[in-house]
Amino acid sequence: MIWNELKTAESSPRWKCLESRTDSKRSHYGRFSISPLLKGQANTLAIAIRKTLLQEVKGTYITYARFQKNILHEYSSIIGIKESVHDILMNLKQIVLRSELYGIHEASICTVGPKNVTAQDIILPSSIQIIDDTQHIASLTKRIPFNVTLKIEKKKRYTIENMKQPKDIFFPIDGVSLPVQNVNFSIHSYKSSDNIQEMLIFEIWTNGGLTPRETIYEACWSLLDLIIPLLCVEQNIKNSQKKPNPLSLVTKDRNKKNRGEGYVK
Numbered sequence: 001m002i003w004n005e006l007k008t009a010e011s012s013p014r015w016k017c018l019e020s021r022t023d024s025k026r027s028h029y030g031r032f033s034i035s036p037l038l039k040g041q042a043n044t045l046a047i048a049i050r051k052t053l054l055q056e057v058k059g060t061y062i063t064y065a066r067f068q069k070n071i072l073h074e075y076s077s078i079i080g081i082k083e084s085v086h087d088i089l090m091n092l093k094q095i096v097l098r099s100e101l102y103g104i105h106e107a108s109i110c111t112v113g114p115k116n117v118t119a120q121d122i123i124l125p126s127s128i129q130i131i132d133d134t135q136h137i138a139s140l141t142k143r144i145p146f147n148v149t150l151k152i153e154k155k156k157r158y159t160i161e162n163m164k165q166p167k168d169i170f171f172p173i174d175g176v177s178l179p180v181q182n183v184n185f186s187i188h189s190y191k192s193s194d195n196i197q198e199m200l201i202f203e204i205w206t207n208g209g210l211t212p213r214e215t216i217y218e219a220c221w222s223l224l225d226l227i228i229p230l231l232c233v234e235q236n237i238k239n240s241q242k243k244p245n246p247l248s249l250v251t252k253d254r255n256k257k258n259r260g261e262g263y264v265k
Contacts, residue, residue: 013037017213018201025132026096027205030212035199042187042198049202050183052219059179059209060097060128060154062107064170065089068147074171080113080142085171088138092150093173095119096131096207099154107150113140128152131208179210 019031034045067085069078074086083091099105107124111117117140120133140146151170184203189196204212 011036013041015216020211020213022208024208026208028208028211030202030204030206030216032202032204032212032216033199034202035197036192037198037200039189039196039198042200046185046187046200046202048223049216049219050185052222053180053183053204053215054178056156056222057178057180057210057215057218058154058156059176060099060152061176062092062095062097062150062173063153063176064151064172065092066149066170068145068149071169071171080140080144081146082139082141088148089171089173091135091137093176095122095135095137096177096209097152098129098131098209099127099152101127102154105152107152109137109146109148109150111140111146113142113144113146115140117146122150124152177207179206180215181205181207 013034013036016033016035017030018033019029021029023029034042037045065088067078071078071085074084074089076085078085081088105125105128107122107128109117109121110123111121117137118133119130119135119137121137122130124130138146149170182205186201188199188201190199191197202216204215206212206215210218
């Protein structure tokens with residue numbers, strides 16, 4: 001059991017993967033431990049990391065859609081298509097994507113009915129990957145063209161209020177499916193020598209856009225990005241030339257590491 005490994009654990013806390021499985025293309029599960037921790041530290045870490053996992057981890061989303069036909073509003077219907085524009089937008093919202101690149105990218109759907117349009121029909125840049133190409137988008141009941149331009153972004157959670165409307169007639173897609181679906185944690189106390197120490201256990205479920213292991217890496221760096229500036233103090237040029245700021249080395253190290261490598265075993 002994992003308790004036996006605590007005897008040889010280093011004094012500084014370390015992540016360890018206890019279980020990892022893929023239940024389906026859009027359902028990934030991971031269980032991880034952090035130990036050893038002093039009494040009280042586990043709860044402090046758990047709250048911060050859980051909130052960051054649920055709110056700060058970046059995902060890749062379809063954020064806007066523009067239809068070739070003139071559509072007045074999202075509740076319009078299109079002849080030859082079973083779903084309304086609103087239903088199509090809701091289906092696009094559920095498409096799970098994966099990308100290593102930031103910024104805004106363009107994709108498209110160009111097909112002809114009758115057919116069942118799925119995520120497989122989306123024409124994407126090579127840097128973006130569809131996790132489940134069977135996800136439904138629309139049902140074309142007649143021989144009509146179905147042409148849609150999509151905007152894809154990798155970013156944190158957002159709402160329509162802070163989305164900038166493009167100049168062209170694009171329909172915004174709000175409330176997208178976040179990479180981290182759920183996070184549970186538990187704290188376990190044990191005795192080591194004369195001290196009471198703690199082990200923090202995390203259970204993480206993701207939609208496949210990121211693996212649970214990758215979300216831990218992203219969450220920890222997000223916390224560091226928030227905390228490190230608070231540690232930086234003004235230094236005159238003379239002192240900075242004599243001794244480099246060690247915090248800058250941490251930031252540089254991040255750029256050299258691939259996601260998850262060397263952080264979660």
